[in-house]
Amino acid sequence: MINLAAVENPKQERAAGATLATDTAIIKGKIIDFAWKLQREGYSETTISYYTYILFNLVKKGADLYNPENVKDIIAIQKTWSNARKDIVAKAYTAYLKIQGLSWKKPEYKPTHRLPFIPTEKELDDLIAERSRQLTTFLQLLKETAVRCGEAFNLKWTDIDLVSNVVRVTPEKGSEPRTFKISNALATMLGSLPRQSAKVFTYKNVFYLRKGFIKQRKRTAHKLGKPRLLQIHFHTFRHWKATMLYHQTKYILYVMQFLGHKNIKNTLIYIRLAEMISKSTDEYICKAADTLDDAKQLMETGFEFVTDMNNYKLFRKRK
Numbered sequence: 001m002i003n004l005a006a007v008e009n010p011k012q013e014r015a016a017g018a019t020l021a022t023d024t025a026i027i028k029g030k031i032i033d034f035a036w037k038l039q040r041e042g043y044s045e046t047t048i049s050y051y052t053y054i055l056f057n058l059v060k061k062g063a064d065l066y067n068p069e070n071v072k073d074i075i076a077i078q079k080t081w082s083n084a085r086k087d088i089v090a091k092a093y094t095a096y097l098k099i100q101g102l103s104w105k106k107p108e109y110k111p112t113h114r115l116p117f118i119p120t121e122k123e124l125d126d127l128i129a130e131r132s133r134q135l136t137t138f139l140q141l142l143k144e145t146a147v148r149c150g151e152a153f154n155l156k157w158t159d160i161d162l163v164s165n166v167v168r169v170t171p172e173k174g175s176e177p178r179t180f181k182i183s184n185a186l187a188t189m190l191g192s193l194p195r196q197s198a199k200v201f202t203y204k205n206v207f208y209l210r211k212g213f214i215k216q217r218k219r220t221a222h223k224l225g226k227p228r229l230l231q232i233h234f235h236t237f238r239h240w241k242a243t244m245l246y247h248q249t250k251y252i253l254y255v256m257q258f259l260g261h262k263n264i265k266n267t268l269i270y271i272r273l274a275e276m277i278s279k280s281t282d283e284y285i286c287k288a289a290d291t292l293d294d295a296k297q298l299m300e301t302g303f304e305f306v307t308d309m310n311n312y313k314l315f316r317k318r319k
Contacts, residue, residue: 030065031055037099044172046150049205054092065096068104075107084111116239117231118273121302121317124240127229130220135213137189138201141167142234145180146241146259148172149234153209155200162191175260183301210234239273247274248304288312 035052043051059065063074071093075086087109094106128139141152150172159168165187169178182190196202203209213234221229238259245255256267287303289295295313299305303315 027056027059027065031059034096034099038095041099044150045154046172046206049207050088051092051095053207054089055096058089058093065093068093068097072104072107082111083109087111115269115273115276117236118240118243118277119228119232119236121240121244123226123229123232124237126224126226127217127220127232130223131213131216133189134193134201134203135209135216137186137193138209139213139237140186140189141182142237143241144182144186145169145178146238146245147178147180148175148238149206149210153199153201153203153206156198157195157200158198160190160200162187169260171260174262176257176262178258178260239270242267242270243273243277244302246270247277248302285317287315287317289315 031052035048038048061074064070075089090106097103124143128136147169151169165182167180167182171177221227242255242259256264261267287298289298290312298315303317306314306316
């Protein structure tokens with residue numbers, strides 16, 4: 001076990017009278033070097049951004065990255081952090097030590113496993129409607145495809161075919177690559193974005209994007225008087241889509257393929273979520289179709305066929 005506090009005289013590398021915990025320039029250089037080495041090791045851009053954000057946040061809270069016991073104390077006293085968050089922070093610091101060729105006795109935080117919050121479609125649409133053009137498009141993409149925020153953020157213009165309304169997604173976290181048929185509305189939204197770089201979304205990184213979303217989500221929840229909106233995160237769109245897909249199809253292998261999961265154990269949760277939603281509400285949006293094209297369009301947007309009546313086909317979709 002190597003303790004960073006015992007690294008031979010680290011103060012020799014510091015400016016006179018400075019410490020790594022307080023010298024912003026040195027800290028920034030160390031963390032940037034850490035990010036570069038993670039990139040060389042093949043870590044995803046999202047993970048690199050997240051880990052560097054965590055390290056900067058630790059330093060901001062008074063942690064000395066040369067002292068693992070101090071870092072352990074700083075993590076432990078964060079009363080607003082869940083065990084899941086503390087565990088991720090500890091993993092990020094572990095990665096930092098590993099890159100330095102060092103290690104520590106990582107504290108064990110066991111996350112409390114809870115079923116994810118599933119909003120109504122109207123609540124998701126309320127958030128989408130209150131955004132800037134780029135963020136509105138980003139959220140609509142999450143809603144239709146259930147991709148992870150990092151997969152959406154890394155989308156390139158070469159991944160989009162606006163003639164066929166097809167989006168090809170490069171996977172994260174060992175998932176399978178996927179191809180999605182998107183709506184005409186989303187295709188129009190994507191086509192209206194400026195092409196300023198090879199990437200579709202031009203935010204500096206995922207965390208700037210998430211920060212803007214959280215700020216506007218709070219504003220929207222207050223404006224509409226809907227505190228439930230505060231429970232919606234980027235990954236909530238993925239949970240919602242998967243739950244609705246299983247509710248509509250009752251075909252768990254299809255949901256697994258849609259999400260890009262390699263292990264069906266990761267998908268089975270959506271059976272339970274769909275069953276819970278079915279028991280908790282019987283509120284539906286109802287539509288009628290008198291042509292084949294109208295019926296196809298309704299089914300493509302999540303409506304399920306119920307019955308025929310007076311030469312109309314009746315469809316419904318849970319609110």
